[in-house]
Amino acid sequence: MTTNIDPRLDTSRVIRADRGTEITAKSWLTEAAKRMLMNNLDPEVAEHPQSLVVYGGIGRAARNWECYDKIIEVLNRLENDETLMVQSGKPVGVFKTHENAPRVLIANSNLVPNWANWEHFNELDKKCLMMYGQMTAGSWIYIGSQGIVQGTYETFVAMANQHFGGSAKGKWVLTGGLGGMGGAQPLAATMAGFSALVVECDETRIDFRINTRYVDKKAKTLDEALIIINEANAKGEAISVGLLGNAADVFPELVKRGITPDVVTDQTSAHDPLNGYLPQGWTMEHAAQMRLKDEAAVVKAAKQSMAVQVQAMLDLQKMGAATTDYGNNIRQMALEEGVTNAFDFPGFVPAYVRPLFCEGIGPFRWVALSGDPEDIYKTDAKVKELIPDNPHLHNWLDMARERIAFQGLPARICWVGLKDRARLALAFNEMVKTGELSAPVVIGRDHLDSGSVASPNRETESMLDGSDAVSDWPLLNALLSTSGGATWVSIHHGGGVGMGFSQHSGVVIVADGTDDAAKRIGRVLWNDPATGVMRHADAGYDLAVDCAKKQGLDLPMIDGANGK
Amino acid sequence: MTTNIDPRLDTSRVIRADRGTEITAKSWLTEAAKRMLMNNLDPEVAEHPQSLVVYGGIGRAARNWECYDKIIEVLNRLENDETLMVQSGKPVGVFKTHENAPRVLIANSNLVPNWANWEHFNELDKKCLMMYGQMTAGSWIYIGSQGIVQGTYETFVAMANQHFGGSAKGKWVLTGGLGGMGGAQPLAATMAGFSALVVECDETRIDFRINTRYVDKKAKTLDEALIIINEANAKGEAISVGLLGNAADVFPELVKRGITPDVVTDQTSAHDPLNGYLPQGWTMEHAAQMRLKDEAAVVKAAKQSMAVQVQAMLDLQKMGAATTDYGNNIRQMALEEGVTNAFDFPGFVPAYVRPLFCEGIGPFRWVALSGDPEDIYKTDAKVKELIPDNPHLHNWLDMARERIAFQGLPARICWVGLKDRARLALAFNEMVKTGELSAPVVIGRDHLDSGSVASPNRETESMLDGSDAVSDWPLLNALLSTSGGATWVSIHHGGGVGMGFSQHSGVVIVADGTDDAAKRIGRVLWNDPATGVMRHADAGYDLAVDCAKKQGLDLPMIDGANGK
Ligand SMILES: NC(=O)c1ccc[n+]([C@@H]2O[C@H](COP(=O)([O-])OP(=O)(O)OC[C@H]3O[C@@H](n4cnc5c(N)ncnc54)[C@H](O)[C@@H]3O)[C@@H](O)[C@H]2O)c1
Ligand SMILES: NC(=O)c1ccc[n+]([C@@H]2O[C@H](COP(=O)([O-])OP(=O)(O)OC[C@H]3O[C@@H](n4cnc5c(N)ncnc54)[C@H](O)[C@@H]3O)[C@@H](O)[C@H]2O)c1
Structure with missing residues (x-):
């Protein structure tokens, strides 16, 4: 979804890092910085490379193309006792340091706290005085989706260690969302030995993940999905199923049926109630129309459905499921809708990653x-x-x-x-x-x-x-x-x-x-x-x-x- | 005003840096860090050294005495290729680095922006999880009041350069406040060649500054003060006068009389309307009582008087005085009281210091x-x-x-x-x-x-x-x-x-x-x-x-x- 509204878009740009052992910079240190910056903008790696967007919303590798070109130019001429300073994606200075100092120092998106909000940032970003660096976008070490698969895999392995004596055999995960990041869940789960039932309301997303072998099967009803999971579990195999449906319907249905998954989490885009979460009973088309007509109504409906889903997550937790928030802020949304104990299930870091x-x-x-x-x-x-x-x-x-x-x-x-x-x-x-x-x-x-x-x-x-x-x-x-x-x-x-x-x-x-x-x-x-x-x-x-x-x-x- | 409420107070502590060429640390680099930390807590230097408070409210040199002792201990044993990490005044780690790396790395009072307010800080500070480092307090390079005299002197020199062709001869400054920092104004002004009329409502402060030769004369009426200033100006001499009075009375009186100072500023503690600014018509005693009885009433009255003073500063600016805010936030207070054009006179940094x-x-x-x-x-x-x-x-x-x-x-x-x-x-x-x-x-x-x-x-x-x-x-x-x-x-x-x-x-x-x-x-x-x-x-x-x-x-x- 490369849009034209960004003045930084340059459709003539196709970047790919040099390969091999010939270098144009003065050392491998600076050659490395250059190749990694370029690699962050490789069309195979970046989401919108021609707008310099690497991943994570508007996480960029350089402020604009002029800055990008200048960074490359400086990295090619930088000496082994010099250091380049990059301020929110702009190469602002070169200083004498020494051979054991960094060759590049970077500060991205830092704002004095009282002004550290999206409104002020966006104002500066529009004037091209700043850039959003995300994490590895602006620091030139993004490596594509392998990172998220591995992070999710580690979380599932930690769950297996903590709850199931180190083996996920015969265990299954209930979750929602097969989007950009959430799509890693079924692959990571099966790698870690879990079966996975992933509720996703957008069929194209399920199909995409089936095609790239991140999801094994597609199901259109809960019964269908449960049969696949149960069969695999009985055989001690791990399988993943993308279930077409709304998480706010499916999660409570499991409660009603008294079926307890071993692990429960969610990766719908709950952090963005306007664009990221389909309200119960709505079709995708209806949601798209409503977003144009009445934003407040969409947000309200989405948050109400999230509250329903979170209530079901709390119920499943009571029934014995290891339940966790996977960093999409769904607890906060439910809390705001009156689910006062929404934070009764923990975030994934305190629960699983902190021991690591x-x-x-x-x-x-x-x-x-x-x-x-x-x-x-x-x-x-x-x-x-x-x-x-x-x-x-x-x-x-x-x-x-x-x-x-x-x-x-x-x-x-x-x-x-x-x-x-x-x-x-x-x-x-x-x-x-x-x-x-x-x-x-x-x-x-x-x-x-x-x-x-x-x-x-x-x-x-x-x-x-x-x-x-x-x-x-x-x-x-x-x-x-x-x-x-x-x-x-x-x-x-x-x-x-x-x-x-x-x-x-x-x-x-x-x-x-x-x-x-x-x-x-x-x-x-x-x-x-x-x-x-x-x-x-x-x-x-x-x-x-x-x-x-x-x-x-x-x-x-x-x-x-x-x-x- | 060393108070006992601080659990960090230890009245047995009297710190003074070693002198001379014998060192107990392993190099002059670490010896220097140690002496400078100690010097920041020298009773001659620090405001409340036994609570580890150096200056600026609660700006500390170390988190507590246990941390202080440990920092000293580590600095005495630190090798020339090691680096000590200090986190908000606590020595948290020693790591191998190299000879050209810093011996100490310090981070003080840093909070994730959404939590970066006094309430959250105070909570952490009370639990002894943090410390307020101010600027040079927690980074061990405070040198007492010389710093503020010099900063104020530079500002006055810049004013002379910008407005008076480099010479302040025969020119005079109107300002308010002879407190901890504001007391530097008359000395800095005369050093820079200006006469100064400083309005101060607390006679003890005037006397203190007279005794330490920061102020030349005391006056009890505006007439008296103006005569002293005029005489000095006529002779081309620079003199300073502490006028006992309320700035919110004296500033408008000058407007009324059509008398235009060459420079107008203020250093009452306007940033703190409860404790820092005496409302018009109030005695010091009345203010002290009211602070115990009705805080809101004090704040209201103080801010109303500040609005009066700022209005006079705006009027004097129109009459031709070079008018500036000296970093006490008085414009903001007046704005909140309805002086919509309070920011029509500039802060001292954009006006005078930025060119430097x-x-x-x-x-x-x-x-x-x-x-x-x-x-x-x-x-x-x-x-x-x-x-x-x-x-x-x-x-x-x-x-x-x-x-x-x-x-x-x-x-x-x-x-x-x-x-x-x-x-x-x-x-x-x-x-x-x-x-x-x-x-x-x-x-x-x-x-x-x-x-x-x-x-x-x-x-x-x-x-x-x-x-x-x-x-x-x-x-x-x-x-x-x-x-x-x-x-x-x-x-x-x-x-x-x-x-x-x-x-x-x-x-x-x-x-x-x-x-x-x-x-x-x-x-x-x-x-x-x-x-x-x-x-x-x-x-x-x-x-x-x-x-x-x-x-x-x-x-x-x-x-x-x-x-x-
Ligand atoms: N480990 C972490 O902390 C971490 C890492 C990455 C992403 N996240 C969070 O995970 C969330 C998902 O990220 P993403 O990049 O995959 O987002 P995305 O927007 O690409 O995908 C969200 C998916 O959820 C689906 N969906 C929306 N509402 C639904 C509903 N009611 N029922 C079922 N499916 C629904 C959407 O169709 C979409 O496919 C975000 O909130 C993100 O911030 C957390
Ligand atoms: N350059 C800078 O940016 C800078 C540096 C230091 C201090 N400051 C600011 O300057 C202000 C003064 O600092 P300080 O340390 O001297 O404070 P302080 O509290 O020690 O002194 C303030 C003085 O103002 C007097 N005062 C209060 N109300 C008055 C009134 N209505 N009329 C006349 N006098 C009045 C008080 O009696 C007191 O002596 C503070 O707001 C501080 O933040 C700015």
Whole structure:
């Protein structure tokens, strides 16, 4: 849906990163930044590349095409002791630093809090004084849908571990929504061993996901869907079904029938009641018309239906289902409609992801600058070799290779923690050095990670000590990544949950096979997850305190984790 | 006014930084951080040192005494390739970095914007999960009242330059308030060559300022005051008078009499209508009683009087006086009381300080770690030698030496810009190297500076392009100072104007006389003011664009200032 209203649209632009070992920049560090910026705008990767939009609404890679061209120009001429400053997608200055400093420093979408809302942002954005960086869009480390599949997979694996003794065999998930992100649910669920029943009101979405093998079957009635699920479960197999219907009808129907799924969640676009959620009893066409005629009526009807759905989620939770909010703000909407106990089921981070964050485990990822898929396959094998005892991880690597096509430069994501990130990255650097890999690799992560984000409605919801809104942590994280010698570092505002609701930082480092890179990698990719362990230990999580002790972190105010 | 309500109060604590050349830390870099933290809590320097409060309301140097002790302990053991992380005054981690990275990284009072208000902050502060860092309190580079005298002096000098051809001879300032900060006005005014009539309703404040020689004369009637001013002006001399009275009475009286001061401003505590401004017709005692009985009535009466005063300021402006808001928010209060054109007179930053910021000129300061005043006097002489052609600066240095007592470690502030900061600092480093100075010096600045703050009601009010609220700039500034190898770097929220209204960064670097320090100084103290020139050039200020060109900055999107 590339629209013409954006003055930044340039339909003549088709960007694709260079491949191979010839470089036009003065070093692999700056070549890497350039290729990754370009890769973010590869039509295979970005949602609306000709408007510079990478993903997540209007998450951009550069402010406009003039800025994009200038960034490329500067990256081609940047010296090894210079640093480029990028302010909301615009290259504003080049300064002398030193060889162990980052080559690029990025700040995107940051606003003084009292003005940190969409209205003020949009005003600045329209005047082209700003850009929305989302998380990995403006920090040049987006790798397509593999990221969301992996994040969802990890959540389902955590559910299996927490509720079902590590095995999802014979268990099933009820959820809603097969959209851009939600479409990852059925694939991630079956990868994790769950069957999945996904209610989706738009048949074209179901068909699209069937065609790309993210969903196994389509059903038009609940009975039909339940038969498929039950059969698979009986055989101990995992299957996914897209059920054409309205989640606000189907969820209560299960309550009425006394049928309890093992896991219940939702990924309709409840965060946007005007455009993202179909009210009960409405057809898609009626909703489309009503949006033009009476916005308030649509919002009202949508929120009422969400309240019905959330009530059913609460009922299913009482009946024994592990119920969780998957970051679409549906609890808030239901609360506003009078479901006073809407927040009785937890968000997915406090429920499932936080224990991972306590050990610095999060969305670690890397990209082969060569463009050669073989480079990634070799790193896959290296990961298995270095982490031999993690079947979920091996399963992920196998399934990802088999089921998820590369988009743009070949890349891999896998959730690993403090104890593994630097180790893996050093091994990759060694593989570059020996020539086992055909070119350097870029190593980074999502901003949704252990030590890099403050986001009280998502990543830092319900922190043990109530420090959800304290954003000193991601800022310190960015300063430390800079101090260690990351290749580029970014500080963003508003990613994921929108303006006003989050602050977060990004880090990317290049493994070019040199000994200097190894030193930097050893510091940066150790310190980065370590700040996550530190942040959670400081908040009082035992798991994090234990991890800090085991890994020998030096946390002066934590008894026994002082390292000295 | 040390109160007992603060659980952080420990009356057994009396902190004073070590002097001399013996150090207990492992290097001068960490010794410097330690001495500067201690110096911020010196009873000569801090307002309520035993509660760790340095200045500016509750601006603290460390979260509590336990954290303070631990910071000192860590600074004593920190290695030259390690970095201490301080999160809102708490030492949370020590990480391996490298010799050219900062030794300390600080983030104070940062909150995710939607929660960035005093209510939420106070909740966290009470639970001891946070601390208010103000600007230089939590970043360990406060130097007592010299800073505010100098800032006010620079503003008056800028007024003289802009309105009176560079000479304030025979000109006079009308203002209000002789409190903690406002008390600097008469001294700064006479230093800059203006006479000053300061209306103050509390006689004890006038007497205090007379005793410390900040004010020359006291008057009890307007007639008396005007005679003193007129006589001095006739002789071409500058004199200051504290007039006992209410500004809301005196300002309109001048309008009525048709008397036009050359400059009009105000520093009553208008930002706090309950406690900071005496309503017309009230005695101090009556106000004190009313504050206990009926807060709303006090606020109402105070704001009504402020409206009267602002109306008079607008009238005096029309009559030809250069009228400006000095950062006490009195315009906002009057606006809320119906003075719809209250913002017709400008804030002091857009009116007078911004041209300085365009050239990277701001509150550069340094401290003699030896504790020896002679070290400062020698640097004073060095500044004069290296900047021979700036009479205002020489005047400031002479007057400061004569009239302003050192507080804590001897220190000096002077406003210099991009073209001078690194030069001066390198000369100081050389003086340490040759032994001309008896010990290293610490070099830093206020956060109220050219490239280090986003604060739409003060430092970034009315930016040419409307980018007042964009806080990418101070964050980039902090990342760049970190990249260059500053000794400590900080990112704060809420300094000056309070929670929600500002984001800013600090930088401090140690001149220990080594060649390595010289390299770091050359980068950091060039880049820091350069980001200010960059930020203002980006906003479209010609002065900044010219400065960037003249100084050879590399600003890729500014025509002709690209450096290549
Ligand atoms: N882990 C996270 O925190 C995370 C990650 C990504 C997305 N999200 C959230 O998940 C939600 C979905 O994201 P997306 O990118 O897939 O959005 P999307 O708009 O692309 O997809 C939403 C889908 O829900 C369907 N739908 C709407 N109302 C329905 C109803 N009543 N019954 C059944 N189906 C209905 C729509 O037809 C659409 O296919 C968003 O709210 C997003 O913010 C959270
Ligand atoms: N440059 C800046 O932006 C900057 C710097 C420092 C302070 N400030 C602002 O300046 C103001 C003063 O700061 P301070 O630390 O001196 O405050 P303070 O409270 O110590 O002093 C205020 C003084 O004003 C007097 N006063 C109150 N009402 C009066 C009236 N009606 N008439 C005459 N005198 C009256 C009080 O008796 C008191 O002495 C504050 O609002 C502060 O925020 C601005």
